[in-house]
Amino acid sequence: MSLPRIAVDAMGGDEGVRVMVEGAALARRRHDQFKFLLVGDKARIEAALANHPGLSGASEILHCEDVVAGDEKPSKALRRAKTTSMGLAVNAVKKGDAGAAVSAGNTGALMAMSKLALRTMPGIERPALAALLPTLGETDVIMLDLGANRECDARNLVQFAIMGAAYARIVNGQPRPRVRLLNIGTEETKGTDMLQDAAGVLKSARGLELAFEGFVEADKINRGECDVIVTDGFSGNIALKAIEGAARFVTDLLKNAFASSVRSKIGFLVSRPATELLRHHLDPNNHNGAVFLGLNGVVVKSHGSASAKGVANAVAVAARLLADDITDRIRHDLTELGTEQLRGPGRRATARPAAAAE
Template sequence: MNFPRIAIDAMGGDEGVQVMVAGAALAADRYPQVRFLLVGDQSRIERTLDRHSALRPLVEILHADDVISGEEKPSQALRRARTTSMGMAIHAVKNGSAGAALSAGNTGALMAISKLALRTIPGIDRPALAAIMPTLQPSDVVMLDLGANTECDARNLVQFAIMGAAYARIVNSQPEPRVRLLNIGTEDNKGTEELRDAAALLKERAGDLSMVFDGFTEADKICRGEVDVVVTDGFSGNIALKAIEGTARFVGDLLRRSFSSSLRSKIGFLISRPATDLLKHHLDPNNHNGAVFLGLNGVVVKSHGSANALGVANAVGVTQRLLEENLTERIKADLARLGTETLRAPHKVTAEAGQG
């Protein structure tokens, strides 16, 4: 039997090999069908594996001499890709020795190396970084792009919608995801020309793509659970993501400060502990770890650099499910139904952009 194998950049992230190997060990308990290619300093990986003996039979080690730092520019990382743990993990996908790559390292470098090595799916101009975020409803929301492309035209946004819907059908088991474009208002005449052109095309062709296009959404509605896929350019998406993450940390810090301000507050904390623990679990990024570069000829997943072993294990879970559900082939099938000629000539909307 062929088991899916995931190449892990064991040297990436804030804690490096310790957390990445511990996360792989935790994932091996959850997903016994997965095998691992650990890429990095062999001696350090071997020493860490001594503390995870059950993982060793499921692992092959690929030695890499170099590591890409968090501050390294993508152009510099590209020149050293073939000798680094990140680059070698991605090339393992390219040459077929792994089905997917997972790294917690430098996001810009990971995107640049992945795009050069794997190329994009025919019909996709640019890969997009997609992640899932918690909502008030039982299912999460998929959001893209989160920083890979700072400027996007209507064609890019339509492609992102196609890829995001395919991803949502896998991770949230939604046969027809509700898709909206992030905008400054929900009225049809609001936003940039690119947004309005993309909306016009998606309204026209959503029925061909197993999605429900619901028009525009605003940033304060992202986590309400009213939409399954939020599509935007990487500039706006990254700002929105950082604002949501910052607000979550602010709420957590405010609660901690409030509950420690007096004896009465401390007693109140003990009474409300189950509720605050549930809130902490819901807002913990480790429980939603694993952003995906959609649109590549291969699966590449980005883990939070600060993720703990649980976060890495969750990212492995996302990776193995994308392999299991053939994400790349699903995106290709959706593109074929839409037709690449349609994407080359988005319907033009002439209304003036709204303000505010």
């Protein structure tokens, strides 16, 4: 499989160059067809490459010393898009010097730079941040938006559903992914006008390669009962952080419990295969790589604290989306839905009567 090279913001993330280069090297060992454009301080990147000779021959370095800070406001970072490692990585996709960009840096800045440089696809009003979350089912669930848009209307949710379903067909292989809207209840009368309007459009749509199954509550996100969960970025980000916090709580609770006594330590040794399986399932590095869907190009956001394994997984996500041409799939589904349905209700979230929310 021949792929365009992937631009890596080598300066982004909590540990920067060392982890980003190590992650690219691991991805290269797993898939020897990968090629990279490593963006960042040349001296530091070359020093890191000395430990990964297999990556050196498959990489080019684009020198840049300027870095977007993790707490920098997107509006400020945007003004330095042409001088920072993040901005230059995204711009490489725009110029055709790379097929995709991967960064572990500031999410808001990455979103702003990507949207400005690559623009949204025709028929998409706003890009959305989508990620894979672990479930009890056979495949992960795709959830979007996870923070790119604080406020959405029904049109946005419909577009998110189309993009999420296209992503699910690529990464999970489902021909007709099961799509649900995140809500406070599964009954058809529950939720805001925005959710009701989006559900109406998705329910009546014809020709889409997805199966709309109504609403899902937050406690069912990880049950494996659907393939794509759609929500606004504000609610999605809260839900994601709650899931991540619950996972850390469970692992820390088990750790404390097993260390509480000699008998507990013996119990840990006996149950170690099961606890290792749990640890692997909850490890965010195994699900690393959130995608900005809806852009004219592929941009993948790695978690800032990701390990080299996590970065390698983010690179693999970018490569998979390139190989299966995610933008073409979304474009096809937008055409199937039709412009008239996309112009449907545009009301933003409003409170419904108390009886409907109980």
